[in-house]
Amino acid sequence: MRPRACAPATAGSALFPSGLLLLLLLATLAWIASASRAGAVTELRCRCVKTTQGIHPKNIASVEVIRAGPHCPRHEVIATLRKGNEICLNPEAPWVKKFIQRYMNDESAL
Template sequence: MSLRPNAITSCTSARPLRVLQVLLLLSLLLIALVPSTIGKGRETWESGFVDVEPYLELRCACVKTVSEIHPKNIQKLEIIKPGAHCNKLEVIAMLKDGRKVCLDPEAPMVKKIAQKMLKGERSAA
């Protein structure tokens, strides 16, 4: 009869050790996964641009648009045609200070800027 209490105590002492092993494995798994998700899908709502890779997200890149911007501030212009990801034409300007701003493709000023920049690329090529 003295064997039974010893068996119970040895069984209960082994159980917390097993729980600690499982917790350790789970924490190591979480530590390994967290760095891979940091920086994915950064969103800058202030400028109206959502900075995500096109193969990760199938949605419009422009949340809100700006209708007027001075052409001297634009370093590069990107035009994204409507498609499966978004049913709107999107015009994204990379400014000289590094920010990305979505422009309203229907605004007359934006149309002029886009035509001048596209004409400049054709003449350079």
């Protein structure tokens, strides 16, 4: 009887490590999936391939300024228009610099 009594305990304990391994694998996959969604915001490449010069500032709903870093060697200015489109502005253009300065002052006043 002793061998039979030990057999189910051995089989159960053999399932525990594989169940733990499966749980660890699922947790890792969930972490990778959540990290890939968060990575969509901070991709490791430049977001602006070309910039737009002629846009009226009144059509801009919001502005995102991305500083140069390991992902991109240049500053990027991404404007969201009132229609919902996103466009890249030339960060070196004088009107863009002036607009960003005003926009940042307005944001800090809120």
